[in-house]
Amino acid sequence: MTWADFWALMATLNGEATHANCRRLAEELSRRSVPDIIGFAERHAEALHRLDQEKFGTLPVADMTARDGSPFPQSADGFLYARCAVVAAGQAVWESVFSDVDKFAPYTSTEYDGEWLLYVPEEAYELATGEEWDRSTRYCFESYSNRDGWPHLRD
Numbered sequence: 001m002t003w004a005d006f007w008a009l010m011a012t013l014n015g016e017a018t019h020a021n022c023r024r025l026a027e028e029l030s031r032r033s034v035p036d037i038i039g040f041a042e043r044h045a046e047a048l049h050r051l052d053q054e055k056f057g058t059l060p061v062a063d064m065t066a067r068d069g070s071p072f073p074q075s076a077d078g079f080l081y082a083r084c085a086v087v088a089a090g091q092a093v094w095e096s097v098f099s100d101v102d103k104f105a106p107y108t109s110t111e112y113d114g115e116w117l118l119y120v121p122e123e124a125y126e127l128a129t130g131e132e133w134d135r136s137t138r139y140c141f142e143s144y145s146n147r148d149g150w151p152h153l154r155d
Contacts, residue, residue: 012024015093025120034125044120045140
């Protein structure tokens with residue numbers, strides 16, 4: 001799947017990874033070929049992996065503070081869901097955060113939760129084939145897995 005095809009499919013989310021929007025995207029994707037579904041999963045994983053960088057992951061949660069008033073750090077899951085929200089927001093937003101970290105910051109808010117986007121490839125595959133999704137992607141999208149994005153975590 002090309003990046004253009006991936007971003008065109010992402011545009012069906014209207015900028016938000018709500019449950020209903022992600023279900024609609026999975027249904028749309030399920031009408032495509034299995035290689036397209038796999039290609040979507042690969043692009044999705046790569047988009048998330050590329051956002052897995054220290055400059056984004058160390059931002060505090062936008063709308064929370066600790067009891068003492070200090071910034072509240074993102075959890076690993078919260079950071080993953082924030083990255084999903086950025087991808088769901090579309091190509092222009094995704095591209096813009098790389099040159100301006102402040103554009104990523106709002107997506108750390110508890111108002112944004114892109115978790116539903118994680119399930120789109122497997123849901124589409126299951127709708128298309130009736131079988132369970134059982135494959136890994138080339139890129140790991142789990143938080144802190146991008147060694148280039150987190151240089152001090154390198155072995």
